[in-house]
Amino acid sequence: MxxxxxxxxxxxxxxxxxxxxxxxxxxxxxxxxxxxxxxxxxxxxxxxxxxxxxxxxxxxxxxxxxxxxxxxxxxxxxxxxxxxxxxxxxxxxxxxxxxxxxxxxxxxxxxxxxxxxxxxxxxxxxxxxxxxxxxxxxxxxxxxxxxxxxxxxxxxxxxxxxxxxxxxxxxxxxxxxPADRERWRRALRAFFEPRLGGRCADCRSRFERNVFRLLDCKVEACRRDNESAPALREHLxxxxxxxxxxxxxxxxxxxxxxxxxxxxxxxxxxxxxxxxxxxxxxxxxxxxxxxxxxxxxxxxxxxxxxxxxxxxxxxxxxxxxxxxxxxxxxxxDLRDLQEELRPQVYVVAITGGERLPALRLASRLRAEEGLRTALDAREKSPRAQFKEAGRSGARFAVVLGPEEHAACRAVVRDLQGGEEVPVGLEALGSWLRERLGA
RNA sequence: GUGGGCGUAGCUCAGGGGCUAGAGCACCAGAUUGUGGCUCUGGGGGUCGGGGGUUCGAAUCCCCUCGCCCACCCCA
Missing domain, CATH: 3.30.930.10 (Bira Bifunctional Protein; Domain 2)
Structure with a gap:
């Protein structure tokens, strides 16, 4: 850095x-x-x-x-x-x-x-x-x-x-x-005043401003000194x-x-x-x-x-x-919050020709189907896209190649099992939601 | 505010006067030009926290400085 x-x-x-x-x-x-x-x-x-x-x-x-x-x-x-x-x-x-x-x-x-x-x-x-x-x-x-x-x-x-x-x-x-504390405060002041010489500097300065603070002093000698100090309960x-x-x-x-x-x-x-x-x-x-x-x-x-x-x-x-x-x-207890960090679906574009259709499809899955959908943001190779899809934790890869695009469908790959099925784009959203239980 | 410890790659750390500063993990690419996790090959990345000094030569030794962490105090 x-x-x-x-x-x-x-x-x-x-x-x-x-x-x-x-x-x-x-x-x-x-x-x-x-x-x-x-x-x-x-x-x-x-x-x-x-x-x-x-x-x-x-x-x-x-x-x-x-x-x-x-x-x-x-x-x-x-x-x-x-x-x-x-x-x-x-x-x-x-x-x-x-x-x-x-x-x-x-x-x-x-x-x-x-x-x-x-x-x-x-x-x-x-x-x-x-x-x-x-x-x-x-x-x-x-x-x-x-x-x-x-x-x-x-x-x-x-x-x-x-x-x-x-x-x-x-x-x-x-x-x-306040009345109890006033009685107690007077008692404490009467108790500490003659003993101030033996107290630490903090205690001496706090005596005037807030005598109660002497009670939680951490200096060993002061703590011993506190043991015989008047207790509030006696003045309650x-x-x-x-x-x-x-x-x-x-x-x-x-x-x-x-x-x-x-x-x-x-x-x-x-x-x-x-x-x-x-x-x-x-x-x-x-x-x-x-x-x-x-x-x-x-x-x-x-x-x-x-x-x-x-x-x-x-x-x-x-x-x-x-x-x-x-x-x-x-x-x-944390699982649902952790899952929110991962996409459910990853859209893969095979050639440059599917970049825009993939972008449009991802937008639809995200907004209309309510699916957490990831998409390659760096215009990388299909291989790198699959690699990223696997790493992302997405359950399904939705693959758009020239043939699929021409036929208005996609190949959906189950990233856990590995099997692939063609699904028409019309039905894709409900197909995915059904399998994701979403 | 006081005391202690530590600063080397994004992360965890090796190297403690001498060649071009290293490893693991992570990242990127390729092997496989339409298919991930495993494996293999290659790659990018460091003014060794900063400044000064000693030395032929400093990541390494000395001084200063900055940063971070920890403890005390106090609190959540």
Whole structure:
């Protein structure tokens, strides 16, 4: 390759027909499950005002601090947050659309899903890309813990539909409501302030901005220090505690084994009460396939009336890795998508005189008979055409030579068995469709 | 942002100072001028990532640089 040739931007990749088979299967599985659970598709824009993300995700979140693909607003000054940012996650844009669409007043309960690319300006590595596909669902307008459980159920069923089942772990926690968190925040600040000297630089800088982040510090000394820190559950109000209890009950009723994990503290500011992750442990440090939870303050945060909400997001990049590792999904689930890549019929022109009739015949088979029909695009020899026909995976070669053309028929060769029969052009389409079961 | 590994044909890789840089796969053509998958024969394709240096001579040694991958951080 010439050294001045263009390359795809770092952290992105080209998806070619063959590897789109798996992605398309993931997409259709997601759509099917979402539809069965009553979620309708929503497609907000791929970019939003930068302010939307800084507001909803939190100034101190890693995503906002260093992972945003931001475009400056033209002409005007560079005041903070004045530009646009390619969405690093889906929830903020969907919440904004909910508010802008006026749903809070006219139809507050809305269950939506989205499917599409997200963008984060990170250093790429295995299972992490700068552009990646996410499937997410968001349900607005209900504070019921049963809905939290239903969302977890949908998520698990999605993975099960792909063949992942036994290997999955559901981990849940509660983040409390704003009042709980305020009590907890004060307790944490009181706890950490005298100990800051022994903490890492990250912790010291995060102490002021977001004291909760000290809890998921990965520095060994800080982690030990965290063991004696006050726990949220000690500060949970009656309502939050009840919500969590009923969430767990509902999970149990659904037959979902969930592990309580106080270490789950979603990195984005908007979460309240229920939070959960679905893990595939063999993936190690990157085992989280799904993250989600309740965000009762988010709609208000982006300018709407107080409206509860709950949802999750699944990144397809780590999911594809997990599936690959397990040899999933089963081949037969992908067969129809793979077959779509192959022609059913290959039209061969023997001499130059049949090129145009072959082109016309192929057009007819494609458009009028609905058959995936291939035709030599390079004006090659008959031998090379048969070779290509065999390689293409087509079942039949339709051969047009001078004699056939003169007699208004074609010779149809079965590329699996090898036998040949003459078929009149009039009847060719139905003849082929019958044998292809099309 | 920090640390590590690797860059030779479209792909996977050999070659680690000396002839015109190789193999397998893939691609193209022919053997078979109207018939594929197998086989055989031939062919196209490389500024050895880029720049500089050492040397009579560099893909090979040294320096710089770029790119990719992996790990940490964080997350999907």
């Amino acid at each position: 010439a050294e001045n040739a263009f390359r795809a931007p770092r952290g992105t990749r080209d998806r070619f027909p063959e590897d789109l088979v798996l992605l398309r299967h993931l997409e259709r599985t997601a759509r099917r499950l979402a539809r069965n659970y009553g979620y309708g598709e929503i497609r907000p824009p791929l970019f939003e005002e930068t302010r939307l993300f800084t507001r909803s995700l939190g100034e101190a979140s890693d995503v906002v601090e260093k992972e945003m693909f931001t475009v400056a607003r033209r002409g005007e000054g560079e005041e903070e947050g004045a530009g646009w940012t390619f969405r690093p996650e889906g929830t903020a844009g969907v919440a904004r659309a909910y508010v802008q669409g006026g749903f809070a007043a006219r139809a507050p309960l809305q269950k939506w899903f989205y499917l599409g690319p997200m963008f984060r300006y990170e250093r790429p590595q295995k299972g992490r890309e700068r552009q990646f596909t996410q499937f997410g669902v968001e349900a607005f307008g209900s504070a019921s813990p049963l809905l939290d459980a239903e969302v977890v159920d949908l998520c698990v069923r999605f993975f099960q539909a792909l063949g992942l089942g036994e290997a999955l772990e559901v981990r849940v926690n509660t983040m409390g409501d 109000g009656e309502e939050s505690a009840g919500h969590h209890r009923r969430f767990l009950e509902a999970l149990q009723a659904l037959g979902l084994r969930a592990e309580e994990d106080p270490g789950i503290v979603r990195g984005l500011d908007y979460y309240t009460r229920s939070v959960f992750e679905v893990h595939y442990p063999p993936l190690g440090a990157r085992s989280a396939l799904c993250g989600g939870g309740r965000y009762d303050g988010l709609v208000e945060e982006v300018g709407g009336p107080p409206t509860p909400g709950v949802g999750f997001a699944i990144g397809f990049t780590p999911l594809e890795l997990a599936l690959q590792e397990l040899g999933l999904p089963p081949q037969e």
